[in-house]
Amino acid sequence: MLCKRLRKRLQSVLFLKPTLYVTFENMKKKHNITLKELAKSLNISISTVSRALNDHPDISQSTKEKVKKLANEHNYVPNLFASGFRSHRTHILGVIVPNISHYFTTTVLKGVLEEGENLGYRVIISESKNDDKKQSEMLQTMMQFGVDGVLLALSRKTKSVDDILQTVNRIPLVMFDKVSGKIPCTQVVINEEEAAYNAVEHLINTGKRRIAIIKETEGSFNSEKRFEGYLRALKEHNLPIDEKIILSTEDISLTKGRMMANILLSLKKRPDAIFAITDSAAIGVIKALNKFKVSIPDEIAVVGFSNSASSTIISPSLSTVDQPGNKIGRTAVKYLIDEIENPKEDLITKTIEIKTNLIVRDSSFKV
Amino acid sequence: MLCKRLRKRLQSVLFLKPTLYVTFENMKKKHNITLKELAKSLNISISTVSRALNDHPDISQSTKEKVKKLANEHNYVPNLFASGFRSHRTHILGVIVPNISHYFTTTVLKGVLEEGENLGYRVIISESKNDDKKQSEMLQTMMQFGVDGVLLALSRKTKSVDDILQTVNRIPLVMFDKVSGKIPCTQVVINEEEAAYNAVEHLINTGKRRIAIIKETEGSFNSEKRFEGYLRALKEHNLPIDEKIILSTEDISLTKGRMMANILLSLKKRPDAIFAITDSAAIGVIKALNKFKVSIPDEIAVVGFSNSASSTIISPSLSTVDQPGNKIGRTAVKYLIDEIENPKEDLITKTIEIKTNLIVRDSSFKV
DNA sequence: AACGTTTTCGCAAACGTTTGCATAACAAAA
């Protein structure tokens, strides 16, 4: 069957471009060579070949060399499904993220792909769509699929972590970005609190005294941390904390940002700066301010969080906290693979904090 | 070993939250039930169980029901590595895209993931980073990894398609977005030419007569097609074609868009509209026009292509061609899986054109 | 009752690899 398919394809190719005859040569090696064939060719046993290739100490140097040489010549590649089947290792990593379309997420994924592929792993990606149940399903199928480990960024509202705990008990799992203290595993995060602190302090340094914050309602690990940073910055600079300008919203977004800005503008005592916990919200704020001809940053300065692609598109350009997604991805993968390849009996739950960078643009500081 | 790991994890969990004892129950079923066990339990042979589960016609209805019932009770899941190993099927799809960070790409990937998962496949994603060699490597590793089929969007400058042809000869391959006529396989694309035609016609309908285009230098399938649409629109409306306002650039981008706009502004006879083949370039154009206080769309209108996330962020908002990425992804996957599951001896190279939609915003038409 | 036909099922091999155990070869110690 395959052979026929091959021939037909070939005909078609040849028909299109008669000069492409070279492809025929290449197609000969349609069958990956196996240990058995190598063994027969060298007149030794399969097990010896296997061990030689895996540098087993029992095999003599001379045999190893012979075997490796032949294997190279025939560019032998082990059948991953046979070995995975036998050894219960697949060399596949699973990644679950809430939304693959967020720019920040894609930078993390880039890092994951790069580092993972470097270390010899393939990566399966899934979206939980911020859906608790979907997330459980993904976890489930990934496990029964046999991934060697899982990288997980929690969906927005994860109520129960039972299934995640179950996963943690079966295979290595590393969390990043959206994490939860309830799950004992290594977690790669940014210094949320400090980043927010720095952002707010920057506003204070530019002379702002009445700084509003737009955050998520609750239950969001990241939002809470950033809010803590906000509070600490105000306290340490002896600024009053006014609940009127502390706004919370569910599923924070551009539209919500705009709405919150409208609320803030209608206040008797307007803020002179707005710190939005999210770039999208910050952009909504800017749009609202622009609409009402509020000058940015003079009347009201704006700072966001994430350094999304849009932050340089909006006008004025948005000051924001840069999260090094690539580094986060690479780091998470490294820890995950380490857990896979060097399984410890004792559970060590590290938390790795990646440093962020405040990027000052026109929305908070004009030269 | 696993057991120890389990116990340790458990201890740790218990230590954190003593109430979570329930997880212990769940952890019991650490071993997936096998065909052999089902067979023993029913006192029938393994092969009968296997065939019953796979709805083989040789098996009686009553037996099938018995088997399926028991399988469900023990929530049996086939060991994918055993069956993949045996049947040379992995139920994994490979996707190779130039850049995972482009918004359009992520929408395609969303579609691929959704539809693929629906149909029982996992998806491995890789980035070619617009690197010819990387792309070959990815293709290579994916094949030796054993994916059942490959979804491919060509990297920007793919010189040789030999290795792709080789892949086509081995396993099903479907191309999307960035395709090449040199490769005999089914291709899922948008109606590039028509989309561009519509965009330009829209500009003509709003009264524009001197419409510039910013495109890629050459060799880009998409760019050529869009250019053809541009030319046809002008011709069919009896407008002159002026090479002075046909600008080409390599690796088109926001910066390049800005540069091209500057060139166009310096012309004695300025255009009254600019059609950029890419949203990013169009946004660059808008930035340049804004800088020089050129009123949009009155003096110069702008239309882009892709409906990227930023097109509503920029001000004025960008008129652009919406490419239904999700649909493209879903369609491509459907065709790919069909090829996988119903292999034809004869090669049929379909081309599926997905309809696009012109989205009119402020940059081309003011209410 | 003897014989076909169809339906339903089991046996056993195969997929490519890893690995415990046995064994061969050989040298050194008894």
Added chain:
DNA sequence: TTTTGTTATGCAAACGTTTGCGAAAACGTT
């Protein structure tokens, strides 16, 4: 020479599934 000890290699089982082939059971037809 026999024993003991290394070192190097081979045998064969196992992982869980699919599948060609053969056979038993069931049924109908002369």
